[in-house]
Amino acid sequence: MSRRYRKLATSKDLTHLMTRYYATRKVVGKVRPLAWVTSGAPVEILIGMGVATVYPENYGALVGAQRAAVPLAQVAEEQGYSPDLCSYARCHVGSVLDPRNAPQGGLPKPDLLVACNNICGTVIKWYQALAQELNVPLFLLDAPYQHEPGLPHHAVQYVASQLEELIAWVTRHTGRHLNEKKFAQTLKLSNEAVTLWREIRELCQARPSPLNAPDLFLTMAPIVVLRGTRDAVTFYRKLKTEVEERVARGEGSIFEERYRLLWDNIAIWYQLFRLFSLFIDAGACFVVDTYTNAWSVSVDTDDPILGLARTYAMVYINQSLQARAELMTDLVERFSVDGMVFHSNRSCKPYSLGQYELLEQVSQRTGVPGLILEADMCDTRLYAEEPIKNRIQAFLDLLEAR
Numbered sequence: 001m002s003r004r005y006r007k008l009a010t011s012k013d014l015t016h017l018m019t020r021y022y023a024t025r026k027v028v029g030k031v032r033p034l035a036w037v038t039s040g041a042p043v044e045i046l047i048g049m050g051v052a053t054v055y056p057e058n059y060g061a062l063v064g065a066q067r068a069a070v071p072l073a074q075v076a077e078e079q080g081y082s083p084d085l086c087s088y089a090r091c092h093v094g095s096v097l098d099p100r101n102a103p104q105g106g107l108p109k110p111d112l113l114v115a116c117n118n119i120c121g122t123v124i125k126w127y128q129a130l131a132q133e134l135n136v137p138l139f140l141l142d143a144p145y146q147h148e149p150g151l152p153h154h155a156v157q158y159v160a161s162q163l164e165e166l167i168a169w170v171t172r173h174t175g176r177h178l179n180e181k182k183f184a185q186t187l188k189l190s191n192e193a194v195t196l197w198r199e200i201r202e203l204c205q206a207r208p209s210p211l212n213a214p215d216l217f218l219t220m221a222p223i224v225v226l227r228g229t230r231d232a233v234t235f236y237r238k239l240k241t242e243v244e245e246r247v248a249r250g251e252g253s254i255f256e257e258r259y260r261l262l263w264d265n266i267a268i269w270y271q272l273f274r275l276f277s278l279f280i281d282a283g284a285c286f287v288v289d290t291y292t293n294a295w296s297v298s299v300d301t302d303d304p305i306l307g308l309a310r311t312y313a314m315v316y317i318n319q320s321l322q323a324r325a326e327l328m329t330d331l332v333e334r335f336s337v338d339g340m341v342f343h344s345n346r347s348c349k350p351y352s353l354g355q356y357e358l359l360e361q362v363s364q365r366t367g368v369p370g371l372i373l374e375a376d377m378c379d380t381r382l383y384a385e386e387p388i389k390n391r392i393q394a395f396l397d398l399l400e401a402r
């Protein structure tokens with residue numbers, strides 16, 4: 001990693017927290033019942049019913065960061081899963097089929113599977129395959145794609161009615177009931193963590209920005225996997241204090257911030273520091289991104305089920321290109337962005353389709369140029385180092401010339 005980079009002191013807390021998270025879930029019997037869930041699943045209900053959760057997508061990111069994805073993906077590919085499928089899905093299925101060769105021996109076996117298609121259609125087939133392989137019950141939550149800005153009432157009602165079904169389904173399979181007090185407490189903690197995360201990200205409007213994209217990508221883990229717990233709140237309180245102190249001292253995440261950039265799509269996990277070093281060395285800091293932004297929407301607790309339905313139906317990639325262009329334009333303007341970098345992620349079609357159109361629309365509205373990099377979040381076979389370096393250099397030259 002570039003020496004022009006300031007490491008967060010809170011990253012030690014993050015390592016402890018995530019190690020503990022995985023270690024406690026590995027102890028069979030200690031955390032039961034256990035559900036495997038997608039990143040956009042309404043975990044607040046599961047926690048409120050005493051069901052522990054783990055996230056195969058987070059496991060995929062971990063495997064990707066450890067550069068352990070390809071052998072696992074190949075296990076799945078040998079069983080007929082197409083190499084064109086999402087690499088989180090292939091790695092995770094590979095870890096299920098061959099746990100002895102998977103980092104940490106794979107995830108602890110689940111009692112339940114809960115998938116919500118608010119992020120993509122892939123999760124439906126991925127979880128159906130898991131249900132078949134493991135003989136575990138599966139709940140599919142359907143969140144209709146939002147073609148128009150604004151969420152229609154009938155869509156909220158439709159998702160809310162499925163959340164009621166989810167509660168009944170969990171009771172049927174585990175004997176657990178929704179504990180209203182625990183549910184209310186979970187929602188409170190979830191909103192508290194989400195608010196802290198939003199405030200931390202907003203602090204990056206400061207010049208220089210106290211955080212860079214690698215900081216955001218690493219510190220997002222608790223908002224994904226520990227949403228609704230006190231641990232997440234404790235972690236983000238500490239992180240916010242560190243970030244505020246940086247802002248007060250006028251300290252940036254990188255030593256000489258010359259350009260402020262926006263990142264679109266999931267990180268390239270196996271290149272996290274190496275890739276961003278190319279930007280850091282040129283004084284370019286990613287002050288905002290659309291991916292970690294996705295976990296910054298609170299739940300309206302006046303009617304918690306309706307509130308959850310609204311929040312989970314409105315996740316970023318469940319919305320039209322027009323809505324995404326508006327959100328991105330807002331981020332570019334509020335964070336004083338000089339350039340946008342789009343990761344065209346071979347794995348994630350719903351995130352990557354339409355990026356050329358997005359680039360054009362947002363550039364037209366803001367006058368800010370953009371670069372598209374083709375790669376994959378986990379599969380190192382899809383990363384062409386020299387062409388990517390050349391494209392980044394040309395983009396940095398363009399920023400310099402402006």
Ligand code: SF4
Nearest residue numbers: 086119120122347348
């Ligand atoms: S296709 Fe995209 S949204 Fe779906 S699981 Fe893979 S990375 Fe996540």
